[in-house]
Amino acid sequence: MIKLESSKLKLLLLIFPLLYGCSTPVTRQPLKSTYLTPVAPKPAIFIPNAVQSELDRFKPRYWKYIVIHHSASNAGNATSIGKYHKEVRGWENGLGYHFLIGNGNGARDGQIEVGNRWNDQIDGAHAGNGEYNKYGIGICLVGNFENRHPTDSQISSLVYLVNYLQRRCNISKENIIKHCNVRKTVCPGNHFPYNKVLARLR
Ligand SMILES: [Zn+2]
Numbered sequence: 001m002i003k004l005e006s007s008k009l010k011l012l013l014l015i016f017p018l019l020y021g022c023s024t025p026v027t028r029q030p031l032k033s034t035y036l037t038p039v040a041p042k043p044a045i046f047i048p049n050a051v052q053s054e055l056d057r058f059k060p061r062y063w064k065y066i067v068i069h070h071s072a073s074n075a076g077n078a079t080s081i082g083k084y085h086k087e088v089r090g091w092e093n094g095l096g097y098h099f100l101i102g103n104g105n106g107a108r109d110g111q112i113e114v115g116n117r118w119n120d121q122i123d124g125a126h127a128g129n130g131e132y133n134k135y136g137i138g139i140c141l142v143g144n145f146e147n148r149h150p151t152d153s154q155i156s157s158l159v160y161l162v163n164y165l166q167r168r169c170n171i172s173k174e175n176i177i178k179h180c181n182v183r184k185t186v187c188p189g190n191h192f193p194y195n196k197v198l199a200r201l202r
Helices: 002-018 049-056 078-087 130-135 152-169 194-199
Strands: 065-070 099-101 112-114 136-141 176-178
Touching: 049 152, 065 130, 065 152, 099 152, 112 152, 130 136, 136 152, 152 194, 176 194
Parallel strands: 065 136, 065 176, 099 136
Antiparallel strands: 099 112
């Protein structure tokens, strides 16, 4: 009985903030679910070899921006948030972001998950803005950074991923932006250390 209540509570904690989430639907080809399986996190310097080879498999189309988000939920992973986007939001391509970075609740701390929209090189559904959904790679860190800070592993993974994507897709540093730069929203939250992340980019 206690277990059931606890799982209901977790579900509510995940879903409720997403009702106020940050995306707009797009219509594209059928969903192909190819989420990456978990890899062991390395908190200090997170070097996800499996993610690297997963990223290298795809020839990127034209991308101009990287848009950073928080999930506004305490827990989540590509499967649970993708399921929500598909079943509740009704987006046929599921997960609106191209990448997710776990916080230890639902995915491992600092774990980078590659969404099907990256694998298929299709528009995101994360910016609430046509230009940025079309040309913006959406990266979402799990957590509500209005209430707490992202973990060190999440930031290490984000820096790693953004550096990689900048190089691979030739995206300038000025175009690494927060969601709130392109839409009226608090995303990615007051405690997201944007300037520190920028300072760690090449
Ligand atoms: Zn957002």
